[in-house]
Amino acid sequence: MTFDAVSLVLLTVISAATPLLFAALGELVVEKSGVLNLGVEGMMIVGAVAAFAVASGTGSGSLGVAAGAVAGAALAFIFGVLTLTLAANQVATGLALTIFGLGLSSLIGAGYVGIPVPPLAKLAVPGISDLPLVGPLLFGHDALVYLSIVAVIAVAWFLKKSRAGMILRAVGESDISAHSIGYDVIAVRYRAVLFGGAMAGLGGAFLSLSYTPLWAEGMTAGRGWIALALVVFASWRPWRLLAGAYLFGGVTIAQLYTQSAGGLGIPAQVMSMLPYLATILVLTIIAAGPWKGRLNAPACLGKPFRPST
Amino acid sequence: MFKDLSRRRFLAGSTAAAGALALGGRTALGADPLKVGFVYVGPVGDFGWTHGHDLGRKAIEKEFGDKVKTTFVENVAEGPDAERVIRQLASSGNKLIFTTSFGFMNQTVKVAKQFPDVMFEHATGFKTAKNLSVYNARFYEGRAVIGTIAGHMTKTGKFGYIASFPIPEVVMGINAFILAARKVRPDAEIKVVWVNSWYDPGKEADATKALIDQGCDVITQHTDSPAPIQTAGSRGVLCFGQASDMTTFAPEQHATAILDVWGPYYVERVKAVLDGTWQTSNVWQGFKEGMVEMAPYNKNLPGEVVEAAESVRKGIIAGTLHPFTGPINDQSGAEKIPAGQTIPDGDLLGMDWYVEGVSA
Numbered sequence: 001m002t003f004d005a006v007s008l009v010l011l012t013v014i015s016a017a018t019p020l021l022f023a024a025l026g027e028l029v030v031e032k033s034g035v036l037n038l039g040v041e042g043m044m045i046v047g048a049v050a051a052f053a054v055a056s057g058t059g060s061g062s063l064g065v066a067a068g069a070v071a072g073a074a075l076a077f078i079f080g081v082l083t084l085t086l087a088a089n090q091v092a093t094g095l096a097l098t099i100f101g102l103g104l105s106s107l108i109g110a111g112y113v114g115i116p117v118p119p120l121a122k123l124a125v126p127g128i129s130d131l132p133l134v135g136p137l138l139f140g141h142d143a144l145v146y147l148s149i150v151a152v153i154a155v156a157w158f159l160k161k162s163r164a165g166m167i168l169r170a171v172g173e174s175d176i177s178a179h180s181i182g183y184d185v186i187a188v189r190y191r192a193v194l195f196g197g198a199m200a201g202l203g204g205a206f207l208s209l210s211y212t213p214l215w216a217e218g219m220t221a222g223r224g225w226i227a228l229a230l231v232v233f234a235s236w237r238p239w240r241l242l243a244g245a246y247l248f249g250g251v252t253i254a255q256l257y258t259q260s261a262g263g264l265g266i267p268a269q270v271m272s273m274l275p276y277l278a279t280i281l282v283l284t285i286i287a288a289g290p291w292k293g294r295l296n297a298p299a300c301l302g303k304p305f306r307p308s309t
Numbered sequence: 310m311f312k313d314l315s316r317r318r319f320l321a322g323s324t325a326a327a328g329a330l331a332l333g334g335r336t337a338l339g340a341d342p343l344k345v346g347f348v349y350v351g352p353v354g355d356f357g358w359t360h361g362h363d364l365g366r367k368a369i370e371k372e373f374g375d376k377v378k379t380t381f382v383e384n385v386a387e388g389p390d391a392e393r394v395i396r397q398l399a400s401s402g403n404k405l406i407f408t409t410s411f412g413f414m415n416q417t418v419k420v421a422k423q424f425p426d427v428m429f430e431h432a433t434g435f436k437t438a439k440n441l442s443v444y445n446a447r448f449y450e451g452r453a454v455i456g457t458i459a460g461h462m463t464k465t466g467k468f469g470y471i472a473s474f475p476i477p478e479v480v481m482g483i484n485a486f487i488l489a490a491r492k493v494r495p496d497a498e499i500k501v502v503w504v505n506s507w508y509d510p511g512k513e514a515d516a517t518k519a520l521i522d523q524g525c526d527v528i529t530q531h532t533d534s535p536a537p538i539q540t541a542g543s544r545g546v547l548c549f550g551q552a553s554d555m556t557t558f559a560p561e562q563h564a565t566a567i568l569d570v571w572g573p574y575y576v577e578r579v580k581a582v583l584d585g586t587w588q589t590s591n592v593w594q595g596f597k598e599g600m601v602e603m604a605p606y607n608k609n610l611p612g613e614v615v616e617a618a619e620s621v622r623k624g625i626i627a628g629t630l631h632p633f634t635g636p637i638n639d640q641s642g643a644e645k646i647p648a649g650q651t652i653p654d655g656d657l658l659g660m661d662w663y664v665e666g667v668s669a
Contacts, residue, residue, distance in 0.1 A: 005522060005523075008518070008522040009519075009522065012515055012518045012519070012522075016511070016515055019511075106352060106354060109354060110354060113354040113356050113360075114356045114535070114553070114555075114557060115557065116539065116557050116558050119543070207511065211511055211514065212510045212511060212513075212514045212534075212536040212539060212540070213539065214510070214535060214536065214539055214558065216352075216354065216355060216356065216508075216510050216534050216535070216536070217351075217352030217353075217354040217355060218351075218352050218384065218508070219510045219511070219534075221506070221508070221509040221510070221511060221512070223511070252512070252515070253515055253519070256502055256504075256512075256515050256516045256519040257519045257522070257523070259501075259502045259503060259516075259519075260469065260500045260501075260502045260516070260519045260520050260523050260525075261500075261523060
């Protein structure tokens with residue numbers, strides 16, 4: 001492979017990893033606060049359709065992206081009301097949210113099938129974007145790709161260094177203790193859930209405006225579920241999440257490239273199992289290897305909190 | 310058959326009691342609309358395969374108005390789940406049920422056995438029964454047309470094919486495409502990428518990128534979303550729509566599309582049920598009957614290329630050209646079909662080997 005070919009492959013990997021990264025990063029923060037929202041797929045697809053509808057109505061990609069985030073957050077708000085205020089079961093509510101989101105998005109999107117939308121503008125730095133290999137790789141993306149990387153840095157800093165981040169982690173590790181020293185557990189969790197929804201919405205917006213700039217029903221095609229797995233895969237750490245998203249995107253893309261290059265004699269079905277095999281393998285290594293005990297799941301994950309007044 | 314059945318019930322009623330007679334009479338008059346059910350593998354908004362079937366369903370509604378009532382269930386997974394959906398449709402009073410994907414075959418056969426007075430129509434399968442018909446379109450005829458265009462337009466001689474699952478239908482399409490292309494460009498080859506899904510826009514787009522990166526300058530697909538068209542369009546690569554006219558996604562590069570036209574067949578079958586003349590059948594129709602059509606050719610295609618494509622289409626309609634006419638070599642280069650012979654329909658429907666020029 002030439003340099004050019006390598007950079008083309010890497011470009012594809014980056015675009016495959018970005019929606020996963022957005023959605024998984026949002027979910028990571030949600031889970032760190034002790035809430036398990038299985039509705040990522042639903043929030044993503046509602047974000048995708050909202051972004052597409054607004055971008056095609058106004059002609060503005062940035063408004064579309066904003067609409068995607070708002071729509072994802074709106075769906076997350078429903079989840080919040082049900083699980084945080086009304087203390088409903090988080091697993092069941094999350095699953096319902098996914099199914100609801102898929103249905104709602106088809107309803108909203110019915111009028112947008114078969115309409116193209118101009119893709120998000122790519123960053124183009126004169127002179128630099130045209131450099132071989134490095135140019136398109138580092139300077140040839142749309143703003144969302146850079147935003148996803150910035151978001152990883154921001155979330156990592158927030159969780160580790162900021163006071164609000166520490167409160168959020170405390171709420172996720174021991175809601176009762178946090179409550180008894182005077183933190184508003186429900187309010188913290190609401191913010192986390194809304195953030196998670198907005199991030200899933202951004203992931204969806206990336207899908208419908210940049211990855212494949214079109215609206216098609218069910219276009220998230222299970223990426224929300226992969227994002228959920230990635231959070232565990234990364235053992236709730238933002239930097240590992242970044243690596244995981246790119247690894248996952250990379251394995252998916254690599255199998256398509258090896259297929260078209262002749263397949264190396266491996267059946268296509270085996271190739272498409274690879275990303276999932278990799279997930280299982282890494283999970284097993286983390287859980288059973290010398291790093292045992294560092295799996296690091298928030299202690300209150302999935303448990304409803306009822307303040308005893 | 311439907312009418313006979315009602316009449317039998319009518320007669321049985323008349324011998325029993327006057328009240329039953331009146332009831333039976335009302336059924337026989339058909340005051341209730343005929344309920345027609347559809348099982349779709351994808352969403353109606355896929356702009357491809359399922360979209361095409363749903364247009365057929367709408368054609369029924371338009372033709373028969375309130376004499377029929379149609380229902381559809383979309384996004385039904387191929388496999389055991391489908392059986393539940395089909396049975397549900399049958400037991401809720403649908404008298405004619407269309408199951409529109411190959412993978413619904415065994416489930417349809419099973420439910421058809423349990424509901425002998427419900428009529429079933431299964432698309433692209435090969436198992437029939439007294440109350441189960443199969444119908445299919447000769448998409449390979451369309452593939453021969455686009456293969457001809459591809460052969461004329463390619464510079465690199467490499468084509469990219471985004472494929473779903475290695476079933477005969479898909480294998481046949483790949484073969485028809487490359488056979489037609491190699492008539493124009495004898496050294497042409499085709500690279501196949503299996504995405505193992507009928508519908509995953511993101512993955513289809515990635516596969517398209519992979520193929521273009523490896524030198525393919527024509528992209529065609531046997532998956533249902535317009536994502537490959539859009540990706541090919543954005544890279545300036547020639548492509549062909551699948552099941553619907555997808556020009557809007559690549560106005561300059563979308564050469565043409567193979568269109569599935571199910572409406573006339575659906576209308577005909579519903580009419581047969583209403584008239585009581587429905588019988589099990591096994592049809593495989595193409596350009597000639599109008600079940601397969603080509604979308605308008607792109608204005609960017611040179612006139613002589615359009616002419617060559619049209620002559621293939623017209624030859625197929627006239628019966629002077631069969632896309633699977635020998636000599637045909639298999640992948641290893643050995644002759645499989647001798648010169649002058651064509652592959653019979655039965656063998657095509659079970660096709661499990663690739664012709665020369667395919668790397669899959």
